[in-house]
Amino acid sequence: MDALDVARWQFGVTTVYHFLFVPLTIGLSMLVAILQTLWHRTGNERYLKLTKFYGKLFLINFAMGVVTGIVQEFQFGMNWSDYSRFVGDIFGAPLAIEALVAFFLESTFIGLWIFGWDRLPKRAHLASIWIAAIGTNLSAYFILAANSFMQNPVGYRINPDTGRAELTDFVAVLTNKVALITFPHTLAGSFLVAGSLVVTVGLWHMMRNRDSADTGAYRFATKFGSWVVLVSATLVVITGDIQGKIMTQVQPMKMAAAEGLYTTESPASFSVLTVGSLDGSRELFAIKIPYLLSYLGTGDPNGTVHGINDLQAQYASQYGAGSYTPIIPVTYWSFRFMIAFGLAAAAIALLVLWSQRKGRTPTSRWLLRAGLVMPVLPLLANSFGWIFTEMGRQPWIVFGEMLTRDGVSRSVSLTEVLTSFTAFTLIYATLAVIEFKLLVRYARAGVPDRTPHPAIDDSHDDAERPLAFAY
Known part of the structure; x- marks a missing residue:
């Protein structure tokens, strides 16, 4: 074992861990925006309840995604400095735009959405979640454009004096044919994850609280999420087929x-x-x-x-x-696991829809158990998809231009990499427990109660008034 091996393991572990939160953030931001739009257009209370309910789950996941994503930049500088020097001129442009534009839209308008309930006009408040969702998707595109350069380098030249890749055509980087198909494929996979979570939570509440006043809301959520999963799975197959043909050309x-x-x-x-x-x-x-x-x-x-x-x-x-x-067993089986787990999630969604035909309420314990594991399946599919994408490119870190072994930092010792790897693993394990407990806690709580609170008597002192939070 040397520093290169540990640096690769560290980057693989932290990247896969980070990507557990990314697809749910991307997909759920759009689904929450759609639910709020339905409430805005119909005035139906159940859409408002579902918007706030799944919006809370979205915010928990978004915060965790931001925290885990910061480590990626740290690794580029610490463990992969030679790679950063080589490709920095190319990566700088899309990642700078991602930070200055896309992430700005996300963070700013998510803040407006959180604290704007009953403060902003309804249309402005609805626009804030849509702009935040668009920012989330733009962020994904710029990051994928940077990654696609590693798969299929375009729009650059190698400076013979410095040995660095220099940007010559930014448009070519953004319109890289790998990026153009990877983006919709990633979005489809993200909606597969988000739709599965919507199904799981809705199905659990619908089957365990049959006489609840909110059963109709949960029934809608279950059907809505199931259709999102089925449509997303279809788009994953279509975009994956195109991606396979492009991959055959460039890799x-x-x-x-x-x-x-x-x-x-x-x-x-x-x-x-x-x-x-x-x-x-x-x-x-x-x-x-x-x-x-x-x-x-x-x-x-x-x-x-x-x-x-x-x-x-x-x-x-x-x-x-x-x-x-590349390591053939890893590439071979990760490709198949990606397909198998995605199809399994779609099969469960189909069963959920079938179980509710003609207004029926599902009763099968096996269906409930399948529903509870449903969100894990597309998460595994996404993870194995990225493992396949990155491991299948090996031994190249930039295909045809730079080998992975040439990108590692030469001044970082094995002990230093092991120390940071161990520290990050422990921190991520702690964050995983926190994320899981928060999601389960708020998912079990169900949709918020919209019963009006009794009027507050202004004659009492402010200290006696109940505290309230905008969200």
């Missing part, structure tokens, strides 16, 4: 590793299950679907998909001696 090794395809095939078969040799150089056993991989990778059932061994030989000739193959 053919990642596609080959995802399918355990060792030799170039035309047509190529999709691997249902592949067992390879221990050294990862050849296939020992496989169950395949003919023609499917060619279609997924090229759009042509007879298209050519290059294999791992052929690409390794090509890269060794192009970039010099060394291994240019």
Whole structure:
């Protein structure tokens, strides 16, 4: 073990942990805005209750996402300084815009939304949550544009004197074809997570409090969340198909590793299950679907998909001696886990809708149990998707330009990286417990009571009056 190994583990752990909160924030911000819009247009009290209820869960998650995201910048400077020097000119522009514009919109208008209840005009207050949601999505786009440069470098030149990548075309960075498809794919995955949480909480309250006055609100939330999940799952499949074709063009090794395809095939078969040799150089056993991989990778059932061994030989000739193959089992299985967990969440949403046909109320304990684990499934799908995306790019930190081993800080020792890794892990474990307890506590509390409070007698001293908070 050396500093590079620990730095990679630290970045992987903190990034995956941070991304547990990001998709829920992105998706739930839009869903809360939609619920408030429904209340604004109809005046129906149940939409107001649901807006405040899920809005509280959104705020808890948003705060945690901000806290965990700060560590990412710290790691770039401490553990990956050589990488930061190389790519800083490229990353600086989109990340600066993300901080100055997108995050400004998020933080400012979320503040207005929290403290603006009964203070701002209804339209202005509604606009504040929509602007905050738009800011959240813009933030995601700029960050994905920066990440897409690592997958498919565009709009730059290498300065021969400094050895740094320098920005030459900012528009090209923002319109990178990897970013243009990764963004809608990420949004669809985010709505899958948010919709699942809406379903879980609504289903739990509807089945446990059948005679509650708010049963109608929970029934609507359950159906609304289920449809969000099903539509999102469909969009994930569509955007994922396009993303697979682009990935085959710009990162053919990642596609080959995802399918355990060792030799170039035309047509190529999709691997249902592949067992390879221990050294990862050849296939020992496989169950395949003919023609499917060619279609997924090229759009042509007879298209050519290059294999791992052929690409390794090509890269060794192009970039010099060394291994240019990612860890195949990680890439292969993370790709499948991503798909499986996402489809499982969609299947549960379909069952939830079916259980409520013709106004019925679900009674199955198994459905309730499935509903309780439902939000975890798309979270796992998103996490494995990012593991696949980043691990499949290895050994490159910037594909074709910089190897991961060349990006690590040379002045940071193994002891220092282990210390920060241990500290962050302990802090994140504590934050995870806090986040889980807060979400469960407020989710169990249910929608807020909108019963008017009795009038306050002005003859009493201010000290006797009950304290109130805007939200």
